[in-house]
Amino acid sequence: MREAAFVKQNSAKWKRYAAEPTTNPDELADRFIELTDDLAFARTFYPDSDTTHYLNSLTGKMHQVIYRNKKEQGNRFFLFWKQELPLLFRQHHRQLLCAFLIFAVACLIGALSAAYDDTFVRLIMGDRYVNMTIANIRKGDPMAVYKQAGEAEMFLQITMNNVYVSFLAFVAGAVLSVGTFYVLFRNGVMLGAFQYFFYKYGLLGTSALTIWIHGTLEISAIVIAGCAGFVMGNSILFPKTFSRLESFKRGAKQGLKIVVGLVPVFITAGFLEGFVTRHTEMPLFLSLTIILGSAAFIVYYFIYYPYRLHAKLENDTTHHRI
Numbered sequence: 001m002r003e004a005a006f007v008k009q010n011s012a013k014w015k016r017y018a019a020e021p022t023t024n025p026d027e028l029a030d031r032f033i034e035l036t037d038d039l040a041f042a043r044t045f046y047p048d049s050d051t052t053h054y055l056n057s058l059t060g061k062m063h064q065v066i067y068r069n070k071k072e073q074g075n076r077f078f079l080f081w082k083q084e085l086p087l088l089f090r091q092h093h094r095q096l097l098c099a100f101l102i103f104a105v106a107c108l109i110g111a112l113s114a115a116y117d118d119t120f121v122r123l124i125m126g127d128r129y130v131n132m133t134i135a136n137i138r139k140g141d142p143m144a145v146y147k148q149a150g151e152a153e154m155f156l157q158i159t160m161n162n163v164y165v166s167f168l169a170f171v172a173g174a175v176l177s178v179g180t181f182y183v184l185f186r187n188g189v190m191l192g193a194f195q196y197f198f199y200k201y202g203l204l205g206t207s208a209l210t211i212w213i214h215g216t217l218e219i220s221a222i223v224i225a226g227c228a229g230f231v232m233g234n235s236i237l238f239p240k241t242f243s244r245l246e247s248f249k250r251g252a253k254q255g256l257k258i259v260v261g262l263v264p265v266f267i268t269a270g271f272l273e274g275f276v277t278r279h280t281e282m283p284l285f286l287s288l289t290i291i292l293g294s295a296a297f298i299v300y301y302f303i304y305y306p307y308r309l310h311a312k313l314e315n316d317t318t319h320h321r322i
Contacts, residue, residue: 001045003045003046003049003051006041006042006045006046006051007051010038012241013034013241014035014038014054014055014058017031017035017058017062018058018061021065021313022087023065023083023084023087023313024084024087024088025076025084028062028065031062032059032062032063035055035058035059035062036059038055039052039055039056039059042055080257080261081261083309084257085257085258085261086301086302086305086306086309087306087309087310087313088254088257088258089258089302089303089306090306090307090309090310091254092227092230092231092254092258093303093306095227095230095231095234096223096224096227096302096303098227098230099180099184099223099224099226099227099229099230100223102181102184102185102188102226103184103185103187103188103219103222103223103226104188105188106184106185106186106187106188106189106191106192107188107189107191107192107195108192109188109189109192110124110188110189110190110191110192110193110194110196111192111193111195111196111199112192113189113192113193114192114193114196114197114200115196120193121193121194121196121197124189124190124193124194125190125193125194125197129145130197132145133145133197137201137203141280142198142201142203142206142207143206143207143210143211143277143280146210146273146277146278146280147278147280151274151275151278152274153274154273154274154278155270155271155273155274155275156270156274158214158269158270158273158274159266159267159269159270159271159274162218162221162222162266162269162270163266165183165187165222165225166221166222166224166225166259166262166266167225167259168183169183169184169222169225169226169228169229170225170226170228170229170232170255170256170258170259171229172229173228173229173230173231173232173233173255174232174233174236174252175233176233176236176237177229177230177233177234177237178233179229179233180226180229180230180233183222183226183229184222184223184226187222191219195207195208195211209284209287209288209291210277210280210287211277212291213272213273213276213277213287213290213291214269214270214272214273214276214277215269216291216294216295216298217265217268217269217272217294217298218269218273220265220294220298220302221262221265221266221269224258224262224265224302225258225259225262227258228254228255228256228258228259229255231251231254231255231258232248232251232252232254232255233251234251235247235248235250235251235252235254236248236251272290276290
């Protein structure tokens with residue numbers, strides 16, 4: 001192969017590796033193997049060329065990153081949440097934004113549909129739930145549904161349901177992202193209709209201060225799982241330089257890591273719904289603290305921190321260049 005053809009075939013990959021450093025151990029290993037293969041080829045056929053010198057430099061930088069992070073790999077569990085997951089989100093903020101916008105628009109559609117059609121809420125939520133809630137409203141305890149089951153029992157049921165819905169949003173992405181779109185849209189419509197139902201009875205504030213104690217994390221987890229579904233689905237639709245099968249494997253692996261990273265969020269949301277939400281008489285300050293604290297965590301860990309971490313690692317890589 002002529003050197004020009006070799007460079008044309010691989011230059012985009014080399015530039016991406018140089019411009020987008022990673023601390024993901026698996027990704028680092030894959031990149032290092034590919035670069036050493038390219039370097040070996042270049043040394044064989046173009047021993048004194050600029051291409052060989054460039055690859056030697058790039059491979060050296062990659063080796064330095066691996067060596068610098070070698071001691072950190074012992075604590076793989078901690079490193080996953082500290083670096084790997086945030087950096088993964090940094091790559092897929094566009095899919096996260098897409099999932100959020102779909103869910104938000106679906107909420108609006110659900111609320112508008114409930115406003116213009118009195119039967120819509122019953123269609124979405126079922127007659128039994130609507131009748132029960134109306135009866136609770138008349139009794140003066142509109143949020144009584146959260147007090148019916150035992151705390152531990154409700155915690156387990158809600159946590160398992162959250163895991164199911166979020167995992168479904170992820171797995172459905174295998175249907176070319178259409179399945180994930182459907183899961184997000186359906187849940188968004190349900191939430192919009194649900195909130196309008198309480199607005200109709202003058203209880204929007206009361207319901208929000210109760211429901212969003214656990215709902216902030218619960219709904220965020222569904223949207224983030226939708227992001228994971230789009231990561232997998234888009235890997236099939238847009239394989240880029242990989243084969244479609246290889247792209248799907250990579251997308252599925254990354255999406256699964258995102259869903260696994262949501263486990264603490266599932267558990268916390270289930271705990272809040274099972275043990276805290278039932279206390280509808282809690283002070284306004286406490287309710288707002290939990291809701292705003294949950295929202296701040298989601299924004300910080302899944303949006304702000306990935307950007308900050310990526311920028312820090314880029315600066316570190318620049319300072320340690322050979």
